[in-house]
Amino acid sequence: MSDTEQFPVTMTVNGKKVQRFVEARTLLIHFLREDLNLTGPHIGCETTHCGACTVEMNGMSVKTCTLFAVQANGAELTTIEGMANPDGTLSALQEGFRQMHGLQCGFCTPGMIMRAHTLLKENPNPTEDEIRMGISGNLCRCTGYQNIVKAIQYAAAKLNGTDFQEAAE
Numbered sequence: 233m234s235d236t237e238q239f240p241v242t243m244t245v246n247g248k249k250v251q252r253f254v255e256a257r258t259l260l261i262h263f264l265r266e267d268l269n270l271t272g273p274h275i276g277c278e279t280t281h282c283g284a285c286t287v288e289m290n291g292m293s294v295k296t297c298t299l300f301a302v303q304a305n306g307a308e309l310t311t312i313e314g315m316a317n318p319d320g321t322l323s324a325l326q327e328g329f330r331q332m333h334g335l336q337c338g339f340c341t342p343g344m345i346m347r348a349h350t351l352l353k354e355n356p357n358p359t360e361d362e363i364r365m366g367i368s369g370n371l372c373r374c375t376g377y378q379n380i381v382k383a384i385q386y387a388a389a390k391l392n393g394t395d396f397q398e399a400a401e
């Protein structure tokens with residue numbers, strides 16, 4: 233195998249089937265950003281800590297900087313670009329992040345929302361502690377996390393059809 237040998241990959245990304253040739257060493261984050269032009273997922277580190285590159289793959293939260301694109305062959309992925317509703321309205325989480333001011337620079341937000349999306353499938357009614365633990369693989373340098381927790385609580389309430397009551401501080 234030469235360094236530049238290309239391998240075929242097929243995957244479903246945001247509901248669309250994509251087929252490309254990639255080098256074995258190509259990271260999934262680079263494949264998403266550079267081959268598919270899905271530039272919402274970001275790169276914030278080289279040590280798998282920050283989670284800015286998080287997407288949902290086969291129902292799991294994955295850090296796409298720590299997978300090769302060839303490992304996603306056959307997988308089903310959702311990135312932040314696949315989160316809005318088909319009619320263009322925002323998903324409950326996107327709305328929650330805006331309403332609760334859960335973002336500032338926005339760099340962590342695609343990964344944060346994708347992690348929260350999977351978290352709310354794993355646990356539709358999380359406590360504050362479960363939310364904080366559930367997003368502990370995602371770093372944010374701007375918000376101090378407090379409003380991200382509220383944004384996720386807002387989305388959980390909306391998805392559960394209950395009223396979101398902001399806790400008094």
Ligand code: FES
Nearest residue numbers: 276280282283297
């Ligand atoms: S870029 Fe930081 S965990 Fe992936």
Ligand code: FES
Nearest residue numbers: 336340372373374
């Ligand atoms: S909003 Fe800036 S890093 Fe989270």
